Amino acid sequence: MTLGMLVDGKWVTDWTERDEQGKFNRMPTHFRNWITADGSSGFKAEANRYHLYVSLGCPWAHRTAIMWKLKGLEDIISLSIVDPVISEDGWKFTQNPGCIPDIVNGDFYLRDTYTRANPNYTGRVTVPVLWDKQTATIVNNESRQIIRMFDTQFADSNTDANFYPTELQQEIDKTIDAIYQPINNGVYRSGFANTQAAYEEAVTELFQALDYWENVLAAQRYLCGNQITEADWCMFTTLLRFDLAYYGLFKCNLRRIVDYPNLWNYLKDLYQQPKVKDVCNADHIKKLYYQGLPQLNPTQIVPVGPEIDFDASHNRDRIFTESKQMAQV
Numbered sequence: 424m425t426l427g428m429l430v431d432g433k434w435v436t437d438w439t440e441r442d443e444q445g446k447f448n449r450m451p452t453h454f455r456n457w458i459t460a461d462g463s464s465g466f467k468a469e470a471n472r473y474h475l476y477v478s479l480g481c482p483w484a485h486r487t488a489i490m491w492k493l494k495g496l497e498d499i500i501s502l503s504i505v506d507p508v509i510s511e512d513g514w515k516f517t518q519n520p521g522c523i524p525d526i527v528n529g530d531f532y533l534r535d536t537y538t539r540a541n542p543n544y545t546g547r548v549t550v551p552v553l554w555d556k557q558t559a560t561i562v563n564n565e566s567r568q569i570i571r572m573f574d575t576q577f578a579d580s581n582t583d584a585n586f587y588p589t590e591l592q593q594e595i596d597k598t599i600d601a602i603y604q605p606i607n608n609g610v611y612r613s614g615f616a617n618t619q620a621a622y623e624e625a626v627t628e629l630f631q632a633l634d635y636w637e638n639v640l641a642a643q644r645y646l647c648g649n650q651i652t653e654a655d656w657c658m659f660t661t662l663l664r665f666d667l668a669y670y671g672l673f674k675c676n677l678r679r680i681v682d683y684p685n686l687w688n689y690l691k692d693l694y695q696q697p698k699v700k701d702v703c704n705a706d707h708i709k710k711l712y713y714q715g716l717p718q719l720n721p722t723q724i725v726p727v728g729p730e731i732d733f734d735a736s737h738n739r740d741r742i743f744t745e746s747k748q749m750a751q752v
């Protein structure tokens with residue numbers, strides 16, 4: 424099976440994102456409208472207007488589901504969760520455990536949502552998708568922008584959590600940029616490489632970057648200092664999948680996350696933040712990768728392991744609370 428895409432509104436399967444050297448080049452997403460608090464963009468941040476489509480297996484969509492939870496948007500923005508296994512016809516809606524059908528448009532395939540927004544749409548049919556019920560169109564389908572909108576534009580949500588504080592904004596943007604190519608996309612560049620050289624290049628960059636952040640996390644609790652920011656949620660969804668899927672299926676196997684003391688404790692620290700595990704689903708993650716990519720796993724058998732206890736205690740609060748107290752003495 425090959426993944427499909429829409430070309431001029433028609434579904435095709437004979438396409439590739441590999442270049443002539445066998446490197447994976449991710450296609451850019453297309454919908455880039457912005458929701459704003461004052462409505463000046465034409466998309467005002469208001470209750471019951473927007474709908475979020477996610478896969479809980481997908482690291483990009485997972486970021487948006489986490490931000491939706493953490494910003495208290497459950498009663499403001501409605502949600503659909505696609506079937507974890509992508510089909511010949513792309514993402515579909517089912518009643519399987521942990522899934523929520525398309526309660527807005529009643530579609531069976533996510534590609535229908537894209538052609539509702541643009542009947543001549545050309546591009547991949549990806550999650551996440553942020554849908555506007557009022558104008559019946561896709562607002563945005565780029566995870567990094569969706570989390571920013573959720574974080575900064577929905578001021579009347581019932582939480583004062585802020586993951587993009589003014590004094591750290593430059594640092595946060597720089598960090599999200601820095602981890603994207605070697606880590607977030609790096610696991611895909613390793614797993615989807617078509618040549619030995621392309622794979623080795625990606626995997627080397629990936630582990631150099633993980634080693635780098637392992638050192639950073641020895642001196643501070645989170646990527647941009649001692650408070651959780653958007654950059655941490657961008658890192659989190661890749662780390663959560665690492666030992667479950669990327670280590671085996673994508674051959675990212677120089678080290679596991681559990682072998683890195685700081686990254687492993689950092690991962691548990693984020694996982695154990697209130698409400699986060701409500702939208703973490705290891706079953707959807709494993710099914711997405713092991714059943715949805717038969718070119719990498721022809722039998723589609725989902726491994727039973729590894730056994731990982733994301734709820735095990737971590738040392739991050741102790742280390743960094745103690746060091747803060749020492750600094751104050």
Ligand SMILES: N[C@@H](CCC(=O)N[C@@H](CS)C(=O)NCC(=O)O)C(=O)O
Pocket residue numbers: 426427452480481482483484509513547548549550551564565566567
């Ligand atoms: N740049 C996008 C990437 C989204 C993306 O690639 N999602 C994958 C799932 S992990 C997808 O929907 N793939 C389906 C396909 O390519 O057909 C973002 O960050 O939102």
